[in-house]
Amino acid sequence: MNETAHPNSFRNQPDDRGHFGQFGGRYVSETLMPLILDLEKEYVKAKSDPAFKEEFEDLLANYVGRPSPLYYAERLTEELRKDAPEGMGAQVWFKRDELNHTGAHKINNCIGQILLAVRMGKTRIIAETGAGQHGVATATVAARFGLPCVVYMGAKDVERQQPNVFRMRLLGAEVKAVKAGAATLKDAMNEALRDWVANVHDTFYIIGTAAGPHPYPELVRDFQSVIGKEAREQLLERTGRLPDLLVAAIGGGSNAIGLFHPFLDDPSVKMLGVEAAGHGLDKDHAASLAGGSPGVLHGNKTYLLQDEDGQIVEGHSISAGLDYPGIGPEHSWLKETGRVDYTSATDKEALDAFQLLCRTEGIIPALEPSHAIAAVVKVAREMPRDAIICANLCGRGDKDIFTVADALGVEL
Amino acid sequence: MTRLANAFGKPHPALVCFVTAGDGPTDAVLDALVEGGADVIELGMPFTDPMADGPAIQLANLRALGKGTKTADVFRIATEFRARHPEVPLVLMGYANPMIHRGADWFADQCAKAGVDGVICVDTPPEEDAELGPFLRDAGIATIRLATPTTDAARLPQVLETATGFLYYVSVAGITGLQQAATASIEEAVSRLKAGTDLPVAVGFGVRTPEQAGAIAKVADGVVVGSALVELVGQHGDDAPAKVRELTAALANAVHSAKETAA
Ligand SMILES: Cc1ncc(COP(=O)(O)O)c(C=O)c1O
Numbered sequence: 001m002n003e004t005a006h007p008n009s010f011r012n013q014p015d016d017r018g019h020f021g022q023f024g025g026r027y028v029s030e031t032l033m034p035l036i037l038d039l040e041k042e043y044v045k046a047k048s049d050p051a052f053k054e055e056f057e058d059l060l061a062n063y064v065g066r067p068s069p070l071y072y073a074e075r076l077t078e079e080l081r082k083d084a085p086e087g088m089g090a091q092v093w094f095k096r097d098e099l100n101h102t103g104a105h106k107i108n109n110c111i112g113q114i115l116l117a118v119r120m121g122k123t124r125i126i127a128e129t130g131a132g133q134h135g136v137a138t139a140t141v142a143a144r145f146g147l148p149c150v151v152y153m154g155a156k157d158v159e160r161q162q163p164n165v166f167r168m169r170l171l172g173a174e175v176k177a178v179k180a181g182a183a184t185l186k187d188a189m190n191e192a193l194r195d196w197v198a199n200v201h202d203t204f205y206i207i208g209t210a211a212g213p214h215p216y217p218e219l220v221r222d223f224q225s226v227i228g229k230e231a232r233e234q235l236l237e238r239t240g241r242l243p244d245l246l247v248a249a250i251g252g253g254s255n256a257i258g259l260f261h262p263f264l265d266d267p268s269v270k271m272l273g274v275e276a277a278g279h280g281l282d283k284d285h286a287a288s289l290a291g292g293s294p295g296v297l298h299g300n301k302t303y304l305l306q307d308e309d310g311q312i313v314e315g316h317s318i319s320a321g322l323d324y325p326g327i328g329p330e331h332s333w334l335k336e337t338g339r340v341d342y343t344s345a346t347d348k349e350a351l352d353a354f355q356l357l358c359r360t361e362g363i364i365p366a367l368e369p370s371h372a373i374a375a376v377v378k379v380a381r382e383m384p385r386d387a388i389i390c391a392n393l394c395g396r397g398d399k400d401i402f403t404v405a406d407a408l409g410v411e412l
Numbered sequence: 413m414t415r416l417a418n419a420f421g422k423p424h425p426a427l428v429c430f431v432t433a434g435d436g437p438t439d440a441v442l443d444a445l446v447e448g449g450a451d452v453i454e455l456g457m458p459f460t461d462p463m464a465d466g467p468a469i470q471l472a473n474l475r476a477l478g479k480g481t482k483t484a485d486v487f488r489i490a491t492e493f494r495a496r497h498p499e500v501p502l503v504l505m506g507y508a509n510p511m512i513h514r515g516a517d518w519f520a521d522q523c524a525k526a527g528v529d530g531v532i533c534v535d536t537p538p539e540e541d542a543e544l545g546p547f548l549r550d551a552g553i554a555t556i557r558l559a560t561p562t563t564d565a566a567r568l569p570q571v572l573e574t575a576t577g578f579l580y581y582v583s584v585a586g587i588t589g590l591q592q593a594a595t596a597s598i599e600e601a602v603s604r605l606k607a608g609t610d611l612p613v614a615v616g617f618g619v620r621t622p623e624q625a626g627a628i629a630k631v632a633d634g635v636v637v638g639s640a641l642v643e644l645v646g647q648h649g650d651d652a653p654a655k656v657r658e659l660t661a662a663l664a665n666a667v668h669s670a671k672e673t674a675a
Binding site: 017025026027028029030031032033034035037180181186187190193194197198200201295296297298299301304306308309310311312 | 459460461462463464465466470474477482483507508509510511512513514534535536537539540543557558559560561562563564567571582584585586587590
């Protein structure tokens with residue numbers, strides 16, 4: 001096979017200009033350029049500063065509640081074995097990042113970024129949010145550090161995620177509904193960038209996923225890598241070996257890269273990223289790798305949903321957190337190198353997996369990781385019984401009960 | 413490119429006018445700009461996600477795309493403009509993705525065939541010049557760079573290194589169409605830029621009225637007006653050309669005479 005040349009390590013990206021192969025980079029207006037160069041400088045310093053590391057780890061332990069447990073889902077494993085071929089049906093383990101403070105992995109990254117903001121002397125925080133989880137996590141750390149916070153959210157998402165909007169307001173953040181475009185996540189990100197350009201002197205933009213201009217994809221990945229580092233240690237301790245397969249849902253790709261990255265140089269560990277196939281890949285969906293092509297948006301070059309003129313096409317997913325027409329650049333590169341496999345799950349498959357986990361394990365997952373669980377349901381049956389799958393349960397489902405009720409035709 | 417040099421070589425400062433391709437009766441609006449006295453035309457390529465633009469130009473982008481404006485239409489508009497106005501420089505302004513989607517070489521070739529003189533790509537800073545810049549310059553198309561209040565002395569040489577045609581000074585840190593900067597700060601910035609380059613410096617962002625344009629023209633080689641014109645197109649639709657001609661004439665009058673009254 002004619003594969004892209006394999007690097008010596010998959011873990012030393014990006015290059016010093018922020019490129020992951022042909023992806024990533026810094027496609028921003030000149031006004032922002034000096035600022036992201038500053039951020040890069042500050043991040044390089046922070047990385048080698050023991051005080052930064054110590055404060056980050058202290059907050060993760062005592063404020064976020066890390067390490068998150070690693071859990072063997074015995075009843076789900078047995079359920080999937082029922083109709084698996086003889087000898088098949090892998091063990092399913094979950095990394096329980098839904099037990100974090102604020103209910104998702106998003107907080108890991110927000111802690112890291114707000115510490116950078118404070119180091120840089122910034123006094124105002126902005127963020128974009130889709131489902132509201134990143135908005136809630138940002139509002140949380142802004143409250144914790146006493147900084148004013150503005151969260152941009154598509155007007156349509158404000159409508160469908162009312163509980164999170166109220167949470168952000170309780171936490172003291174101002175939620176600004178964005179009516180432009182399709183009024184979802186990508187429009188919220190446009191508006192956050194516009195705010196940032198106009199307020200560069202005092203404002204720090206906390207981006208919620210492993211995308212955007214360099215150094216964001218790198219630093220978000222590094223902050224989220226706590227997931228994979230813990231999982232690696234916990235798996236080795238509990239099972240005595242490395243897992244056979246890691247599975248994670250992909251919106252922008254932060255929880256997935258956080259789980260995958262520490263394992264990238266372990267050749268025996270396969271990895272599967274799960275995009276949102278919405279109504280189906282031939283209809284409305286949000287699977288940028290499966291249905292998109294490389295292009296430039298929001299500061300980076302990556303796979304995008306776009307038309308023949310390079311106009312961006314709206315994503316669709318039942319999960320507001322996966323409803324984004326792009327993906328972090330490192331995933332585009334990992335796809336092209338072949339190191340990580342990518343698949344997708346439809347709205348319906350995610351809903352089925354959501355209910356399956358509720359009933360077999362007593363865990364109500366968010367709709368985002370329900371996509372990962374849907375993929376686990378498919379692949380576990382094709383893997384031997386002694387194989388180990390570790391999936392990222394990156395969020396809990398409290399925020400989604402209204403959406404799920406609606407999809408199931410139940411009136412609350 | 414020589415058209416740009418000629419426009420900035422006139423004995424008076426240049427008026428640079430921006431409108432969005434496909435918004436309103438674009439061909440007639442462009443003619444109105446020329447008739448009103450615009451020295452350089454900036455034609456916006458519509459994009460779904462105009463991140464650096466304020467509400468007026470965002471809406472113009474959405475109106476143009478809503479009417480089905482394609483990249484092919486932008487080049488048709490440019491080609492026909494060139495046929496009608498052989499001497500007036502035309503610059504395309506927009507975002508990277510539509511420009512590189514079919515390949516930067518394809519885009520540069522189309523620009524050359526359509527008689528486009530320069531390109532301003534908002535979200536391709538010098539650091540990513542390789543994406544588009546070399547293809548355009550090889551095809552004889554100017555790569556017009558933005559300098560902003562955040563472009564400090566250490567960074568300026570890098571911005572200038574790949575700048576051709578003219579330098580566009582964005583006078584406020586912000587998006588198009590909203591604030592305006594104080595003339596004193598503009599004067600200082602322009603002289604700082606001119607110390608580093610022989611390129612003409614045009615100043616824009618937030619310039620709406622002939623008074624503002626005239627004041628800036630005293631201290632710069634050109635003045636860019638966009639949102640105020642785009643708003644007229646949005647408000648008046650098919651009747652926009654007459655309104656656009658009127659505002660352009662007033663702007664041109666103020667800009668062209670700015671340095672005479674100063675002397
Ligand atoms: C629980 C949860 N999981 C996943 C995502 C998707 O983001 P990412 O792919 O960056 O992990 C979101 C986004 O809002 C989320 O809230």
